[in-house]
Amino acid sequence: MRRRLLAVLMVLMGAAALLLCIPLADAYARGRTEHLLLQRRSEAVRFADLADRMRTAADRAELSAEIGRYAQLYGAGVVVVDTAGATVARAGTGPAAQAAAAAAIASGTPAGTPAGSGTDAGAAPNAASEAADARRRALTGRSTDRLPTLRPWGPRTVVLAEPVGRDERVSGAVLMAVPTEAARRDVTVRWSLIAAGAVAAFAAAALVAAGIARWLMRPVLDLDRTVERLTAGRLQARAVSDTGPPELRRLRQHFNTMAQAMSDSIGRQRDFVADASHQLRNPLATLVLQLENVEPHLVPGPGLAEHTRALEEAERLEELLDGLLALARVESGTVELTDQDVTRAVRDRVTAWTPVFRAAGLELTASGLPQDLRARALPDAAGRILDALLDNAVKFVPRGGHVEVRAVRGTDGSVIVRVADDGPGVPEEQRGLLLRRFARAPEHQNVRGSGLGLAIADEIARISGGALDVGGNVPRGLVVELRLRS
Numbered sequence: 451m452r453r454r455l456l457a458v459l460m461v462l463m464g465a466a467a468l469l470l471c472i473p474l475a476d477a478y479a480r481g482r483t484e485h486l487l488l489q490r491r492s493e494a495v496r497f498a499d500l501a502d503r504m505r506t507a508a509d510r511a512e513l514s515a516e517i518g519r520y521a522q523l524y525g526a527g528v529v530v531v532d533t534a535g536a537t538v539a540r541a542g543t544g545p546a547a548q549a550a551a552a553a554a555i556a557s558g559t560p561a562g563t564p565a566g567s568g569t570d571a572g573a574a575p576n577a578a579s580e581a582a583d584a585r586r587r588a589l590t591g592r593s594t595d596r597l598p599t600l601r602p603w604g605p606r607t608v609v610l611a612e613p614v615g616r617d618e619r620v621s622g623a624v625l626m627a628v629p630t631e632a633a634r635r636d637v638t639v640r641w642s643l644i645a646a647g648a649v650a651a652f653a654a655a656a657l658v659a660a661g662i663a664r665w666l667m668r669p670v671l672d673l674d675r676t677v678e679r680l681t682a683g684r685l686q687a688r689a690v691s692d693t694g695p696p697e698l699r700r701l702r703q704h705f706n707t708m709a710q711a712m713s714d715s716i717g718r719q720r721d722f723v724a725d726a727s728h729q730l731r732n733p734l735a736t737l738v739l740q741l742e743n744v745e746p747h748l749v750p751g752p753g754l755a756e757h758t759r760a761l762e763e764a765e766r767l768e769e770l771l772d773g774l775l776a777l778a779r780v781e782s783g784t785v786e787l788t789d790q791d792v793t794r795a796v797r798d799r800v801t802a803w804t805p806v807f808r809a810a811g812l813e814l815t816a817s818g819l820p821q822d823l824r825a826r827a828l829p830d831a832a833g834r835i836l837d838a839l840l841d842n843a844v845k846f847v848p849r850g851g852h853v854e855v856r857a858v859r860g861t862d863g864s865v866i867v868r869v870a871d872d873g874p875g876v877p878e879e880q881r882g883l884l885l886r887r888f889a890r891a892p893e894h895q896n897v898r899g900s901g902l903g904l905a906i907a908d909e910i911a912r913i914s915g916g917a918l919d920v921g922g923n924v925p926r927g928l929v930v931e932l933r934l935r936s
Contacts, residue, residue, distance in 0.1 A: 452663050452664070452667045452671075455663045455666070455667070456659060456660060456663050459659040459662075459663065460656060460659065463652055463655045463656065463659065464652065467648045467651060467652050467655075468648075470648070471644050471645065471647075471648045474644055475640075475641050475644050476599075478637065478640050478641070478644075479599050479600055479601055479637050479641075480599055482600055482633050482636055482637055482640075483597050483598070483599050483600045483633070485633075486597065486600065486608070486628070486630065486633045487594070487595075487596070487597050487610065490526075490610060490626055490628050491593065491594065491610060491612065493520060493626070494593075494610060494611075494612035494624050494626050495593075495612055496516075497513070497516065497517055497520075497528065497530065497612070497624045497626075498612045498613065498614045498615075498623075498624045500512065500513045500516060501513055501530050501538065501539070501614045501621075501622060501624060502614050502615050502621065504538075510538075510539065513530065513538075513539050514539045514541065517530070517539060517540075517541040517542075518541040520541070521541040521542035521543075522541075522542075524628070524629070525542075525629050526542055526626055526627060526628050526629060527541070527542035527543075527626070527627040528540070528541045528542055528624065528625070528626050528627075529624075529625045530614070530622060530623070530624050530625075531585075531622050531623055531625065532621060532622040533589055533620065533621060533622055538622060542627070580598070580609065581609040581625075584609055584610060584611040584625070585611050585623055585625060587611065588611035588612060588613045588620075588623035588624070588625075589613065589620060589622070589623050590613075590620070591613045591615075591616060591617055591618075591620045592613065593610075593611070593612050593613065594609075594610035594611050594612070597610065600630050600633050600634055600637055601634070601637060602634055602637055602638040602641065604630075604634070605630060606629065606630060606631070606634075607627050607628065607629055607630060608627070608628050608630055609625060609626065609627050609628075610625075610626050610628065611623050611624065611625050611626075612624045612626075665693060665694060666694060666695065666698075668691050668693050668694060669689070669691045669693060669694035669698040669699065669701070669702055670694075670698065671691075672689045672690065672691035672702070673689050673691075673701070673702065673705060676688060676689045676705070676709070680709060680712075682912070682913060682915055685709075685712070685713040685716060685717070686713065687709070688706050688709060688710075689702045689705055689706055734764065734767060734768050735768065737764055738761065738764045738765060738768060741757065741760060741761045741764060742761065744757065745757060745761070787826045787827055787828060787914060787915070788826065788827070788828075788829055789824055789825075789826055790824065790825060790826075790827060790829070790830070790831070790832065791822070791823070791824055792823040792824060792825050792832045792857060792865050792867065792934065793819050793820065793821060793822060793823040793857060795830065795832040795833040795836065796816060796819060796832065796836060796855060796857050796867060797816065797819065798833065799833050799836040799837060799840065799855075800814060800815075800816045800855055803837075803840045803844075806840075806844060807840075807844060807853065810844050810849065811849035811850060812843075812844065812847055812849065812850075812851050812852070812853060813851070813852045813853065814840070814853050814854075814855070815852070815853075815854050815855070816854075816855045816856070817854060817855075817856050818856045818857060818858055819856075819857050820857070820858070820859065823857055823859060823865050824865070824936060825864075825865040825914075825916075825934035825935060825936050826914070826915065826934070826935055826936070827910075827911075827914030827915070827916065827934050827935075828910055828913060828914050831910050831911070831914045831916075831934070832867060832932070832934065834906075834907070834910055835867075835907040835910055835911060835918070835932055836855070836867065836869070836932075838903040838904060838906060838907035839869040839904075839907065839930050839932075840853070840855075840869065841903055842903055842904060842930075843869065843871050843873070846873055846874075847871045847872075847873035847927075848873060848874070851871060851872055851873050852871065852872050853869065853870070853871045854868075854869075854870050854871075855867070855868070855869050856868045856870070859936075860933065863936050864916075864933050864934060864935055864936055865933070865934045865935075865936055866931060866932070866933050867931070867932040867934075868929060868930070868931050868932075869929070869930045869931075869932075870923050870927060870928070870929045870930075871923065871927045871928055871929075872923065872926060872927040873926075873927050873928060874926070874927075875922055875923065875926050875927050875928045876920075876922075876928055878922065881920045881921070881922075882920075884904050884920050885904050885905060885908040885918060885920065886905060904918075904930075907932075911932055911933075911934070914934060914935075915934070915935045916932065916933050916934040916935060917932075917933050918930065918931070918932055918933075919931045919933070
């Protein structure tokens with residue numbers, strides 16, 4: 451979410467920078483063009499006055515000398531024409547002089563007219579047309595009042611015209627082809643400064659936006675981490691970030707209040723289960739002891755058989771209470787996760803259970819145990835879960851069966867412990883019930899046990915940040931897979 455927020459802010463700031471910089475750059479280019487027009491138009495007016503006063507050869511020589519000095523100084527081209535288009539005086543060399551001469555003779559209609567103010571061949575028709583239009587306007591008594599806007603890429607030369615004489619006394623026109631290199635250089639420098647300022651402003655705004663996004667998202671991320679810890683069973687986790695907008699700070703307070711209420715409620719429930727289990731164990735142990743003491747005084751017959759069944763049920767109830775007490779302790783989530791050697795835990799449990807499996811007529815093997823498989827989990831989580839899985843296999847796999855324990859590292863770096871058997875297995879529609887408390891398949895109702903073993907194992911895996919999954923083996927049997935984070 452933080453990246454998306456930053457992306458939106460960056461787009462908005464970039465658009466704002468463009469909307470500010472483009473008009474500013476265009477305004478400067480227009481202003482510089484206007485400044486060039488005013489500068490050169492004042493010279494054109496002076497040349498028009500000299501041409502208007504020209505009566506003798508000396509006047510013509512003075513005019514030629516003036517436009518010659520001007521053309522040499524500024525690299526411009528100047529042409530003075532009469533109303534018939536004949537050249538009266540001309541000065542300048544190079545592209546500017548050629549542009550002025552072309553403007554003097556251009557009619558504005560032929561598409562192939564030489565370029566007057568363009569930067570390339572493609573712009574020549576438009577430039578020649580503008581020059582011819584300026585010439586016609588000047589011969590009707592109107593001065594050039596607008597030039598093409600100067601930009602770094604062009605035009606290289608602009609043409610302006612000034613009438614000789616006024617009103618009905620117009621006797622010709624002064625055509626000036628002015629190089630724009632200096633003006634375009636000024637525009638380039640100013641545009642570069644504007645672009646640099648825009649980049650600097652954008653960078654500063656980006657830093658501010660990153661700080662704002664971090665300020666806004668810190669309490670949200672804190673809430674997200676707290677929810678993750680609560681989901682993992684750490685009921686004492688609370689949101690601690692006290693930054694961000696007032697709305698998010700109030701949300702943090704309400705969230706912590708809700709989490710505390712939930713923790714208190716669940717704690718009371720677990721305390722009740724633990725207390726009830728603990729308190730019932732003492733009278734139940736007394737009852738079992740009394741039943742065992744009565745047994746020697748019973749004679750063989752129906753009474754002895756009923757006594758045996760009563761003793762078995764009492765022992766089953768005692769096992770059930772032990773399971774409830776263990777589950778309440780696991781669910782309390784008060785123990786911190788630790789780093790543990792899963793490979794060693796698997797080897798130790800397989801070694802410990804091998805005699806039990808041998809006595810039950812089963813084969814227990816371990817394979818694929820790489821060295822130093824480590825995971826973060828509750829203390830001895832792998833061993834406790836493996837005990838529950840192997841105990842479950844001893845109960846439900848018939849004699850002659852085979853159980854394999856395998857530990858590998860997953861593609862995501864997690865540690866995977868698989869317990870696979872070739873027993874009768876469980877129908878797919880009933881596998882989801884195996885991890886529930888007290889859940890059993892109908893055909894296994896009479897098997898000894900409390901029905902809490904896999905539920906406790908699943909809770910240990912969940913609190914450890916892992917998972918316990920049940921699936922089918924090929925060609926038959928059951929596979930239980932434990933996945934822990936490394």
